[in-house]
Amino acid sequence: MNTHRDTVHAQFDARATDYLSSSVHAAGPDLRRAVECVAGLAPCPQRALDLGCGAGHLSFALAPWVGSVCALDPSPAMLAQVAAQAAARGLDNIETVRAGAESLPFADASVDLVATRYSAHHWTALDTAIDEIGRVLAPGGHLLLIDLEAPADALVDTHLQAIELLRDRSHVRNRSDAEWRALLQRAGVELLALERWDTRLEFASWIARMRTPPAHAAVIRALLDSAPSEVREALRVEPCGSFHVSTALWWARRPAA
Numbered sequence: 001m002n003t004h005r006d007t008v009h010a011q012f013d014a015r016a017t018d019y020l021s022s023s024v025h026a027a028g029p030d031l032r033r034a035v036e037c038v039a040g041l042a043p044c045p046q047r048a049l050d051l052g053c054g055a056g057h058l059s060f061a062l063a064p065w066v067g068s069v070c071a072l073d074p075s076p077a078m079l080a081q082v083a084a085q086a087a088a089r090g091l092d093n094i095e096t097v098r099a100g101a102e103s104l105p106f107a108d109a110s111v112d113l114v115a116t117r118y119s120a121h122h123w124t125a126l127d128t129a130i131d132e133i134g135r136v137l138a139p140g141g142h143l144l145l146i147d148l149e150a151p152a153d154a155l156v157d158t159h160l161q162a163i164e165l166l167r168d169r170s171h172v173r174n175r176s177d178a179e180w181r182a183l184l185q186r187a188g189v190e191l192l193a194l195e196r197w198d199t200r201l202e203f204a205s206w207i208a209r210m211r212t213p214p215a216h217a218a219v220i221r222a223l224l225d226s227a228p229s230e231v232r233e234a235l236r237v238e239p240c241g242s243f244h245v246s247t248a249l250w251w252a253r254r255p256a257a
């Protein structure tokens, strides 16, 4: 019987090149804003972590603005992609480490910036990961968290989580702003800013990126087509099956000691 970890490997090891070329991941206003947040820091963070780095887009964007980036991911294929791309781009301050967010191989208070983008919805032991972030983050250090945001409305949320799981077996849960605020408090950081963007998930490429089995894709379409009007309106479902969600960026700081 497969564990969730096996599922993550199965889902991501084979898809590293798809994530490198994905326009949702390679660009976007959230990535630009992440750079603005970090580039504005003085002094510049010496040690940064990118948790669930995937094909490395956040690591590549932050590398010019920090001393070094440690790109972490449980998927060896993703890490190989990051190392190759970092070399191709002449970014010599990125190292890769195979690890999950729930067990960070770093000393207490040794990191100036913890960043993560589009990964936390895969983490099973989220409280443990949050405790780990709180443990490694130095006083005065920053946390940059980007992920799709769960809708506050329970009906819309249930539909979104259902189609996310049908599309990708490694999906655990998108969290709402209220849930993230409680988790940030748990990590011992104070929220400095929250920003949101509308993200259009184009159905064909969204399905293709995770190589969703056709039977699951058909159920997703059926769910979206038969969803109540409140859900269709909230997700702005289009005739082609594409729909809209909110991407959010939480920018937070651990108070100086």
Ligand SMILES: C[S@@+](CC[C@H](N)C(=O)[O-])C[C@H]1O[C@@H](n2cnc3c(N)ncnc32)[C@H](O)[C@@H]1O
Binding pocket: 008, 012, 019, 025, 026, 051, 052, 053, 054, 055, 056, 057, 058, 072, 073, 074, 075, 078, 099, 100, 101, 102, 116, 117, 118, 119, 122, 123, 124
């Ligand atoms: C959508 S990709 C990340 C995209 C990337 N951060 C970017 O900005 O383009 C999600 C990544 O989360 C990783 N992941 C899954 N479970 C994880 C965990 N428990 N801890 C850290 N990373 C995890 C997956 O292996 C995958 O590479």
